[in-house]
Amino acid sequence: QKEVEQDPGPLSVPEGAIVSLNCTYSNSAFQYFMWYRQYSRKGPELLMYTYSSGNKEDGRFTAQVDKSSKYISLFIRDSQPSDSATYLCAMTRAYSGAGSYQLTFGKGTKLSVIP
Amino acid sequence: EAGVTQFPSHSVIEKGQTVTLRCDPISGHDNLYWYRRVMGKEIKFLLHFVKESKQDESGMPNNRFLAERTGGTYSTLKVQPAELEDSGVYFCASSQKTGGTETQYFGPGTRLLVL
Numbered sequence: 001q002k003e004v005e006q007d008p009g010p011l012s013v014p015e016g017a018i019v020s021l022n023c024t025y026s027n028s029a030f031q032y033f034m035w036y037r038q039y040s041r042k043g044p045e046l047l048m049y050t051y052s053s054g055n056k057e058d059g060r061f062t063a064q065v066d067k068s069s070k071y072i073s074l075f076i077r078d079s080q081p082s083d084s085a086t087y088l089c090a091m092t093r094a095y096s097g098a099g100s101y102q103l104t105f106g107k108g109t110k111l112s113v114i115p
Numbered sequence: 116e117a118g119v120t121q122f123p124s125h126s127v128i129e130k131g132q133t134v135t136l137r138c139d140p141i142s143g144h145d146n147l148y149w150y151r152r153v154m155g156k157e158i159k160f161l162l163h164f165v166k167e168s169k170q171d172e173s174g175m176p177n178n179r180f181l182a183e184r185t186g187g188t189y190s191t192l193k194v195q196p197a198e199l200e201d202s203g204v205y206f207c208a209s210s211q212k213t214g215g216t217e218t219q220y221f222g223p224g225t226r227l228l229v230l
Contacts, residue, residue: 002157004157006157032216036221041223042223043119043206043208043221043222043223043224044158044206044221045221046218046219046220049216049218051216088158090158099170099171100163100170100171101210101217102148102160102163102171102174103148103150103158103160103208103219104160105157105158105159106157107156107157108157
């Protein structure tokens, strides 16, 4: 079983739609959850991060974490053509002392927002 | 502030040849990570430097890969001799721990094709 599962899509939606992206994971040690956006031929860019369970909102983006279900989501409201990109979930263990906080990624979901 | 830079952006080599990838992290970032994305797979961790020391190299695939970070600034990743399965996109990320967490900033990646 992969540590992080993410449906690669592709996902195509009309402009203005609400987009829901999600990942499931198996490792209970994960405490920090991130969403990265990656445009073609670019590196991943951090969109949002959330610690443990709960919601976090930033403009049109909302990240949700449900640790009991090992399920995380990213919602995009009023989607725009400029949101077209690959969205990657990533996660890592709690930051405590020295050590490596390597990120474990999902495969990424390719999103297209059609004008 | 300049972001993470990587050189070259693309490299095409023949099986058995040697290739060296370079990463320049954000100035002042002690942490430097290397990741790799093989086609069709998720981005996977290779290794982590703290300044010039290897903190975690558990993701390095085999001894054909050698990473260095002399002086704690830029890092190189050498593949010698390259094999077909080494093809992929190699990402570098840097971070600095602040307030108990760290955000990893990614470079644009080096696309390596081994023929």
